[in-house]
Amino acid sequence: MEAHQTRREFVVGACCVAGLVALGGVTKAYASDGTLLRPPGGQDEERLRALCIKCDRCRSVCPQHCVEPVSVTEGFLEARTPKLNFHRGYCDFCDKCIDACPTGALVAFNAEVDKIGVAVVDTEKCIAYSGRTCVVCQNSCPYEALSFDEAGHPVIDEDACNGCGECVMACNVNVNRAFDGSFERAIEVHAMGV
Ligand code: SF4
Ligand code: SF4
Ligand code: SF4
Numbered sequence: 001m002e003a004h005q006t007r008r009e010f011v012v013g014a015c016c017v018a019g020l021v022a023l024g025g026v027t028k029a030y031a032s033d034g035t036l037l038r039p040p041g042g043q044d045e046e047r048l049r050a051l052c053i054k055c056d057r058c059r060s061v062c063p064q065h066c067v068e069p070v071s072v073t074e075g076f077l078e079a080r081t082p083k084l085n086f087h088r089g090y091c092d093f094c095d096k097c098i099d100a101c102p103t104g105a106l107v108a109f110n111a112e113v114d115k116i117g118v119a120v121v122d123t124e125k126c127i128a129y130s131g132r133t134c135v136v137c138q139n140s141c142p143y144e145a146l147s148f149d150e151a152g153h154p155v156i157d158e159d160a161c162n163g164c165g166e167c168v169m170a171c172n173v174n175v176n177r178a179f180d181g182s183f184e185r186a187i188e189v190h191a192m193g194v
Contacts, residue, residue: 060100
């Protein structure tokens with residue numbers, strides 16, 4: 001019986017793996033590793049996964065269009081739960097997604113103390129690291145979380161940054177590389193703990 005159950009589990013597992021391979025070969029089978037950037041109030045990953053019914057209301061009410069569904073390739077269990085994409089828009093903490101959520105998967109969020117994540121500069125891509133001047137990200141930040149050091153390189157104040165994504169939207173690298181279809185930015189918001 002035990003051996004039979006083991007065989008059955010093996011068959012089920014093999015079917016799941018085959019299904020995931022069929023979905024693209026790079027699908028993550030299990031829970032998020034914490035890299036998903038959730039809408040405000042969804043930072044408790046366990047709570048969000050337990051309560052989110054994938055109804056899409058948070059995405060549909062977002063006036064900034066920065067909420068999108070997680071794809072199956074990003075996490076099988078999280079597929080169609082909400083994540084933020086700051087290449088589409090930034091979060092102005094209007095709370096519309098929180099108000100629209102019917103299950104409490106998104107809870108009250110205070111932009112002065114809570115964080116979606118924290119901005120991180122990619123020194124390989126940042127224009128300011130190539131000897132040229134660029135202060136676009138600093139000018140875009142509504143929370144005075146960005147400054148420049150003596151070398152002219154952007155510095156993030158991790159205490160002041162709440163991960164709103166406005167600097168990501170503003171980053172000049174997107175413009176400079178638009179000719180090749182690149183959507184890269186030199187600054188991205190990383191989820192907390194990543
Ligand atoms: S708080 Fe407003 S802008 Fe931010 S993700 Fe929710 S609906 Fe969009
Ligand atoms: S509104 Fe709430 S339950 Fe619906 S998809 Fe968004 S987080 Fe999930
Ligand atoms: S994400 Fe960017 S714009 Fe928003 S608070 Fe952080 S550094 Fe400022």
